[in-house]
Amino acid sequence: MKVLVTGGAGYIGSITVEQLIKAGEEVIVFDNLYQGHRDAVHPDAIFIHGDLADKAAIEEAIATHKPDGIMHFASYTLVGESMEKPFMYLRDNIVNGLNLIESAVKHGVQRFILSSTANLFDQPERMPIDENERIVPGSPYGESKFILERYLHWMDRLYGMRYACLRYFNACGATEERGEDHDPETHLIPLVLQVALGQREKIVIFGDDYDTPDGTCVRDYIHVVDLAEAHILAMRALADGPSRRYNLGNGRGFSVKQVIETAREVTGHPIPAEVGPRRPGDPAILIASSETIMRELGWRPQYPDLRTIIETAWRWHRAHPDGYEK
């Protein structure tokens, strides 16, 4: 199988590329390196330094390499930032995604996987959240992903391009060689580990007055290798099966305080924490039900345990205290 991966130099994209190559697949990475890192791209992947805003560039990449499938990771991904920069998120995520989808249809690509998000579920009526939950995007970011999900629905209906939308809950963890390196970093686990590395004085907990057992937000943390595996299973299933949507998490929630406490145990560092105000746009609890992908594709997380997840991240951050070479 030949797979074109947009955003293959980014966190989840680069680790999915690593797993694809391990599984013996051929990979072409298309990335503008705006947020990604050249060093994160697996040496066995073909690398194209290109921007999805440049429609001719993505068309040429698809026409030249004729992939069997596309995995689309390249995107702005921060809920909070999207509340401050709605036009950037709504314009760039949607227009770039559409350039890619249109080129894929034009060149007869049969399979497409979209990185989607738990931010589709801002007001869940049931917890854990399954695929039948009502979609209420929680931010311009979530809305941009929902609109791309809808475009894919029409591409299947009109042109028979099959797709899978994978709605990630909180991606985290690392492999030996690849990990999380955002600039600026905003995610809880890498920030907590920066405190343990002595790069930051403390972690600020965004609110402790939520309606949760300890007052801090509860999230479903899922290891990035388990996410990568879900992409590979979904891509294979699309070869002879219908389009699909899956929520991806471990089905267990951990509070911000529990994450910090676990990181203290893993690192042996006291990790000072202080409570600050809530961050706009944060729902109190997000936990996924991944029963559907387990039942349909036999997906089983290899790293469901929070401690193991943090241990893998800690190993990578200790080995790469400054992240990838800039």
Ligand code: UFG
């Ligand atoms: N948090 C803190 N302090 C920090 C950073 C985070 O208390 O310094 C808290 C947040 O308030 C939240 C939790 O830690 O309750 C996790 O926050 P992250 O920023 O790590 O992750 P998010 O849940 O905000 O967002 C992630 C992805 C999004 C995706 C979303 C889906 O970054 O792309 O999960 O739920 F949309």
